[in-house]
């Protein structure tokens with residue numbers, strides 16, 4: 152009797168655990184409708200890693216009367232599939248555009264899930280410099296997925312944009328227009344923002360980090376200039392590349408701008424004192440940064456990038 156009870160308990164445990172594992176693997180992507188017809192999946196404020204399935208960037212989509220535009224597709228092809236399924240649960244309309252805000256892996260590797268041979272297949276949209284940026288990073292993207300995620304990408308799984316934005320482009324989703332702006336070098340040299348003119352919701356990609364320490368992969372001075380230009384925009388809600396969306400505009404830009412201004416001032420001071428790059432990183436990179444996450448991963452790297460940029464300024 153006891154043996155039968157134990158066996159039954161074991162079977163029940165296996166069922167529950169198996170069921171739980173399946174639920175985690177197939178859990179639908181969490182979504183919030185942050186404004187009418189504007190949906191956001193908020194990624195975790197973590198590094199891009201297998202333990203989180205690469206689910207670290209904010210992903211969005213906007214639903215028009217005719218079709219849907221995706222804004223960033225996720226950090227793995229599987230995440231792109233989950234986003235596609237989440238869109239299909241939300242609306243029967245087809246996806247007509249997949250927009251990438253820049254080439255970092257957590258924003259582009261889900262593109263493969265949206266490729267289709269159908270006549271109404273989506274067009275892939277990016278900054279005019281996105282193809283070159285993806286090309287330069289493609290070996291890294293493939294290596295990182297194979298080494299860290301144990302996934303081998305087929306040649307066509309890194310999807311390049313075919314519709315390029317030199318400065319500004321408007322996309323019509325049917326009764327709803329998106330304004331895309333291609334920015335000068337800031338977070339990267341190919342940042343693209345997306346404004347839903349209907350709700351004044353602005354997707355900034357990694358031009359804005361909230362809670363997650365900003366990561367400098369472009370130009371510190373350029374980024375500060377772009378922030379000044381962004382402040383002129385009429386915005387009701389801003390969706391950062393990482394961290395929570397915010398209706399506080401333009402105040403939502405303030406913490407990041409303060410961090411970047413401090414980085415600029417500290418790095419210039421180190422250069423005036425003729426510190427070596429190692430000395431500058433040791434001094435500036437050791438300071439506490441209350442309010443920011445992932446500082447241990449990115450702050451010293453930012454100091455290195457800032458030093459290299461500012462070293463040659465007059």
Ligand SMILES: [Zn+2]
Nearest residue numbers: 253255338357
């Ligand atoms: Zn980025």
